[in-house]
Amino acid sequence: MPQGAGRVVCLHERHGWPAHVPHQFKVIATRDFRETARAIQDMIVRGAGAIGATAAYGLAQGARVFHGTDIERFSRHVETVYQTLKAARPTAVDPVNAMNEVRRVMSSGETVSKRQTLALAAAERFAGDDVQHCEAIGRHGAPLIRDGMRILTHCNAGWLAFVDVGTATAPLYAAQAQGKKFHVFCDETRPRSQGATLTAWELAQQGISHEVIADNAAGHLMQRGEIDLIIVGSDRTLGRTGEVANKIGTYTKAVLAERHNIPFYVAIPLSTIDWELSSGRDVPIEERDQSEVLGAWGAVRNPKPETRNPKSTSRVYVRVANPASGARNPGFDVTPPELITGIITPEGILKPNELWRNRRRLDCRARG
DSSP: OEEGGGEEEEEEOBSSSSBOTTTOOEEEEESSHHHHHHHHHTTSSOSHHHHHHHHHHHHHHHHHTOOSSOHHHHHHHHHHHHHHHHTTSSSOSHHHHHHHHHHHHHTTOSSHHHHHHHHHHHHHHHHHHHHHHHHHHHHHHGGGOOTTOEEEEOSOOBGGGSSSSBSTTHHHHHHHHTTOOOEEEEEOOTTTTHIIIIIHHHHHHHTOOEEEEOGGGHHHHHHTTOOOEEEEOOSEEETTTOOEEEETTHHHHHHHHHHTTOOEEEEOOGGGEESSOOOGGGSOOOBOOTHHHHEEEEEEEOSSGGGOSGGGEEEEEEEOSOTTOOOOOBOEEEEOGGGOSEEEETTEEEOTTHHHHTHHHHHHHHTO
8 A cells, every 4th residue: 555755555474584474463664666576576565466456556656756757768767667566476467467557547647747646546446446356256255155164275365465355265254244154274385384374364363263284284184074165366367278376285285176076266356367378387487495495484482471472572494404405496386277166256256268258348347
């Protein structure tokens, strides 16, 4: 969200790699578009909708600092801002779609000043649409949840990852509001543990029954009949093919779900749809630092009861792997459409192959 003096405000989930949430809840303000890009790249702010809105505001933030009246020079400056923000997280498509919409709206301005004003208005509209889309996902997804169900989530596609409500969590929150009782398994989602830290924290705040499980425990629980439904989010969903790029491990869960006949749903806002790519092999898969795999960050609390407060919490990194070993750390994988039961969108639940058939309606809806 915007703040005075051209700043962008973000929930500080992490600084670099050390975790804040769930141990601390912190909000920061970035001072310029380069700081905003670093906040996205370092996962200080993360999640498809959140980085989309942050990139939109970052583009408006960058446009605002231009001084002068030359439209051509201004356009070149905006292109630099755009490319800087786009490079921050290459797998996610929400930042690109958000910034493209800001640029489209901005281009109608006849002066630099007018374009700067339009950029901020477009960013604000994108953020508002994100909330409405997530609420609609909740309405469409809630009927999938019945009393007594045991539901598996992967990573974090909740309100921490969006402007509000979230996508994969939206049906959970809507079902809870309807009085339904259910239990959620949050897989830890190594190596960054967004399920164990972020989703579990959200559900605890909401008062939803839940447990954290190891990533490798999901198949065991499915085999024993202890999981009834799986809902995940997406960082990029291909409109042409129905393939879904999401946090590493999503594909594994989908394969297991098919093996055990468990419904596997993907919840997305319209801004997550990529209408250009024709193959999941073309999705750029971010390779992150190997230290995330080779160790883990956690919190150390002062054991004295009288000093147990957030200020007494220290974040520490513990090397777990063999000191002489390296690691591969792909951040995302791609799930093929035949493993997906349905895609929960703001316009309803669609089969993966129905996205392209409905592209005109969905694309127009995405543009408001």
